[in-house]
Amino acid sequence: MHYPYEIVQKNKHYSILNGAYSTIANTYTGFISLYAINILHANNQQVGLINSLPAIVSLITTVIGGYWFSRQEMKRKVCGIGILSTRFFLLLFALIPFLPLYQAWVLVILIGLMNVPGSLTNLSWQSLIGDLIPEKERGLFFSNRNRILTIVGMVSTALVGWILNHFNTTNPYPFQILFFVSFLFGLLEAYYLFKHVERKEYSLIDSTKSNHLLTAMKESISEKPFLFFLLSSMLFNFGWQMAWPLFSIYQIKTAGATAVWLSLFTVTNQLSQILTYTWWGRMSERFGNSVMLFIASAGMASAPFLTVLSTNLVYLTMTNLFTGAFLAGTNFLLFNQLLGVSPGKNRSSYITLYTIVIGFIGFISPQIGVWLLSLTGMFWAMNISSVIRLLGAFAFFVVAFKFEKDRIPAILRH
Template sequence: MVKVNPPSFASKLRRKGSKQRTNLAIATWEGVPAIILQTLLGGPFLTGFLLYLGAGSRQIGFVLAITTFVNIAQIGAAYWMQRIRSRKRMLLLFVGAHRILWSATGLIPFLFPQEWWVSIFIGMYTVAFIANTIGGMIWTSLIGDIVPAKVRGRYFGIRNTILNALGSVCLFVGGMVLDRFPGGTGFLILFIPVWICAIANTVIYFFYPDMPFERSKEKGFWRMFKKPFQDQSFLKATLFLAAWLLVQTLIVPLYSYVMLDLLNVNYQTVSIITVVQTLVMMMGFYLWGNLNARFSNKTLLFWTLPIIALSCLSWGLMSFMPVLVALFCSHIFLGIGVGGFNQLAFNFTIGDTPKSERPMFVAVYSALTGVTSFLGPLIGGSLYEKMEKWPEPMTWFSTYGFQMGIGAAMLILTFTLGRRVLLR
């Protein structure tokens, strides 16, 4: 009889390491069709598609804002998650619904009368992002368990760099398509790869591991809901970041609107500007990821804020320099700052919170910042609508003066309240 030795401890570790690498590879590959879909449906292309459908600045502001406002639904989702058996199945359901509904907005001009286009788009877009906010909550919880804490900062830095490199190519190609085929034809061409990627992205989620879920120690909703509010460090940082995002989103989400509608910059140029922003963001992801191995999430978050403020202040360069120089400078600062902010805010919510209570902490952060990020573009869009009626000598204010004022307010907020909250 042949004696079979049990697997050694070293072989178990190797298998575990191999499985982790496979899971990380799946999470990276899943992002490929996702970034293509998000790039061709979001950013300047979303603004352009809304202008094609006939939307005004206020409606554009609402659409840009609704994606964050629906984050309030994450509070209910965090409690509901404690009762589901499989995070993977629910992820497939909600993320799949988001991808299909958002990509289906491309069919609106072919199926409905023109006077309904904007209203139907807003309805479909809202439902899609309600599904996405629940799916995003589940994904955040799941990816936090998939990616080991010791490599989290560096992994997301590398993953974001790879995906944004692909996104920059899509931005450039998409801009060329819309300039060569203006109007409905160009958008139809863009939606064809979007429909393919919506299906591919949903399919790849089938390969995600269904990791064991450490549930909350609290059983009742209110006891679970109060946990984040009892963590003073988390609460102060979240409230400050919510206030910061209210100011930031007054203008930053409307950059594309100002370029396309007020400055009459063509799609290809806007795409090139956004590609440069993305390339800088890619380098930033890697840099912030490496710094995150040495410094805390909150410390690095603080230093992204003045860089974003400089993005707004840079619009003032067009008062004495060529418009494109100002726009490129602004988007370079934006790429460095917002890329770092988003990556570090994500690491903050999954790394600086207790694992068993993480869904509710993420939900409270998303809800508070979501409300302010919803109000910002709405207020900004309404202000631009009023500025359109101002006399000709005041057009400078809508093209760069407003941005400079917001940038100054952001710097003051950073070095007063932000320094006390994030650097202590």
């Protein structure tokens, strides 16, 4: 049973406002590596942990909290409280430069702890929005929503990068102000989350034991679309996330990127996302999520390879412009596919299971990326990431042939 049309439209409006303020509050993430390296003097291991520690914390939190959350009929309150708790850590980030010792390690630990409420927030939001927005409307709505949020993110990132560039690269005060302002926008993010209309009678959560996480793990074996999607996503995410710390290290330490260049990388990446979100939405409705996910993830495989070809900052900016289109498709299609392959009444449990598995991948892969960096150097570490991403892309294509063959263009079926 779906929400009435008027409530769905109202929730769409609040979802966009909530997402816009969330995007602004998250602008700091584009500069957190710069803060860690230039202000707190983080080493490669610590940069790797900044990328990987949140994943293992989220995994543990999800395992512990997933069972409890899967039995909650009302998710809005959990999500709202999670947002407020997560944003509180931004105030603690701002205080780190006042510490006499171990500043980088404190940042690493705080980022990890922040993902305790953050993981529950993400889990509850995915399940909540899956209830509030009918499946047939998700493709168009999320492509439009993502485009709007990307515009907001592009503007806020460009503004922050321009402001930071006016200060000495070792001056902590601009970053401290950034964290405080991000906290304020986080309050607005929570406010519009609480404005969503959620009613118990429309909840798809079933309070029977079929919603237990362990039961969902057993059922997932027989839920072939979910199982194959999960396995393909594991492979792709391993290659995707192992390069995350490598990009930051390469851009800042090797190429010498400053705040304004980091913002340009992000802005150009987001610009191409804006221009392609609607196209990905239309194509996914025409050819299926799995087929388009193959195309998007195959494009994502080129990013590490292209990046290490040059340290020229203009070239790196153009590389981000090119790969942004594929990032837009990957983010949109992964989320849409997860909702699509997760059975309605058990959606929270399946999302929890997916989050746990991908969280484990997110913990080990950045550490392996940093290990490969020390073992083989930047060039080979990045190219290994590209190869694994490409293998993940072909796994998505195999899924398309198995479950969405009728929607694959005839020329590709022969």
